[in-house]
Each structure stands twice: as C-alpha cells, then as structure tokens.
Amino acid sequence: MDTFYYILGGILLLALVIAAFRFFQGPTAPDRIVALDAMSIILTAGLAMLALVFHRFIYIDVALIYAILGFMGIVSIARWMEKGI
Amino acid sequence: MNIMTIIGMLLTSLGALFLLLGAIGIVRMPDMYTRMQAGTKATTLGAMSFILGIGFMEPAWLIKTILIVVFIALSNPISSHALARAAHRSGIFPLSRENIDLYKKDNQEDKS
Numbered sequence: 193m194d195t196f197y198y199i200l201g202g203i204l205l206l207a208l209v210i211a212a213f214r215f216f217q218g219p220t221a222p223d224r225i226v227a228l229d230a231m232s233i234i235l236t237a238g239l240a241m242l243a244l245v246f247h248r249f250i251y252i253d254v255a256l257i258y259a260i261l262g263f264m265g266i267v268s269i270a271r272w273m274e275k276g277i
Numbered sequence: 278m279n280i281m282t283i284i285g286m287l288l289t290s291l292g293a294l295f296l297l298l299g300a301i302g303i304v305r306m307p308d309m310y311t312r313m314q315a316g317t318k319a320t321t322l323g324a325m326s327f328i329l330g331i332g333f334m335e336p337a338w339l340i341k342t343i344l345i346v347v348f349i350a351l352s353n354p355i356s357s358h359a360l361a362r363a364a365h366r367s368g369i370f371p372l373s374r375e376n377i378d379l380y381k382k383d384n385q386e387d388k389s
Contacts, residue, residue: 196286203293207300214303214312222309222364228318229356230303233297233349237327240342241289244331252341255328259345263352270359273367 195246204238225269232262281379285334292327295319308372317357324349 208231215227236259243251302315325346332342365380 200289200293202375203297207293207297210297210300210337211303211316220309220337220369222360222369223312224368225360226309226313226316227303229322229360230299233324233353234318235388236345237296237324238327238350240331240345243338244334252338252345256341256345256348259352263356266356267364270356270363274363275366 198239200241201238201245204234204241208234221273223267225273229262231267232266234256236262248255281333281336282297285332287350288326288330288333291331292323292325295323295326297323299323302363309362309369310371313357313361317353321353324353 211227211230211234214238215224215231217270218224218227239251239255241256243255285301296319299316299319301313302319306315311385313386328342332339332346370378370381
C-alpha cells in the first residue's frame with residue numbers, strides 16, 4: 193500500500209512540475225493563468241491524498257477551502273484581464 | 278483488501294493518469310485555447326476521479342469527498358469560461374488554418 197501511495201505522489205509531483213514549466217515559460221498572460229488553474233487543481237488532489245496518507249480528516253477540509261480559493265482567484269484574475277478592476 | 282479499496286485504487290490511478298495527461302497537454306499544445314482545452318477538461322475529470330477514489334478508499338469520508346467533487350464539477354467550467362472570454366477580449370485570437378473565429382463573427386453581427 194505504501195508503494196501505491198509513493199507512485200501516486202510521484203505522478204502528481206511530475207504533473208505539477210510539467211505545469212509549472214508552462215507557467216514560467218508561457219508567452220502571454222492567459223497561458224500562465226491556465227497553467228496556474230491546472231496547478232491549483234493538481235494541488236487540491238494532492239491535499240486530499242495527504243489526508244489519506246496521514247489519516248487526518250481535517251485535510252479534506254483544507255482541500256475544499258483550497259478549491260474554493262483557487263476558483264475565486266482565477267475568476268477575479270479573468271475579470272481583471274477583461275476590463276480592469 | 279475489500280472491494281471498496283480496489284475500486285478506490287482504480288479510480289485514483291485513473292485520476293492521476295488524467296492529471297498527468299492534462300499537464301502534458303498544457304506544455305505540448307500550440308495555442309492558448311487548445312492549451313485551455315487540455316488543461317481544464319482533463320484536469321477536471323482527473324481531480325473528480327481522484328477525490329472520489331479517496332472517498333472509496335476511506336468510506337467514512339465519502340460524503341465530504343462527494344461534496345468536493347460536486348464543487349469541482351460546478352466551479353471549474355465557470356472559471357475556464359471566464360478565462361477564455363477574457364483572453365479573447367484582451368486580444369488573443371486562436372491559431373487556425375482556415376481563420377475560423379465564430380465568437381468574433383457573432384460579436385460583429387451583434388454590433389451591426
């Protein structure tokens with residue numbers, strides 16, 4: 193079972209690094225925001241996996257709050273790019 | 278190892294695979310809109326499957342994980358739609374060989 197957790201964590205970390213490559217390299221601002229959106233989704237899944245590994249129920253709440261804050265951040269950045277705050 | 282744990286392991290493996298494919302698609306696609314196509318649909322399915330699989334592996338947490346899954350299914354298309362509209366209005370147009378841009382055409386018809 194520990195091997196399964198290590199493989200899952202490795203896949204999530206690899207996905208995070210690949211998305212971060214587009215975040216640092218992307219030519220325009222919306223490319224970076226798309227990469228940031230994908231990174232926040234991957235981090236939500238990673239927080240839920242941490243709750244499973246450490247057997248703490250409270251980390252599920254952390255994942256829910258992180259999903260809500262990521263959604264609010266992406267929508268506010270999109271509104272700012274459209275016509276300014 | 279009972280049947281719920283096996284279903285959970287299958288769902289988390291599928292979710293991690295889709296998250297990895299979405300991240301690869303963000304790097305490999307040529308255009309901002311195709312990057313968004315890879316980076317929001319694939320990661321939405323991946324995160325939903327992953328978190329539902331965690332709920333199957335620990336059956337006492339199933340209700341709250343279903344809550345997170347429903348929230349992701351509702352919120353992620355809204356954010357990607359707002360982002361695509363903002364990108365189109367801030368002057369980034371899709372690369373296509375035939376110059377098809379139906380959103381721009383509809384807006385010009387609305388103005389006239």
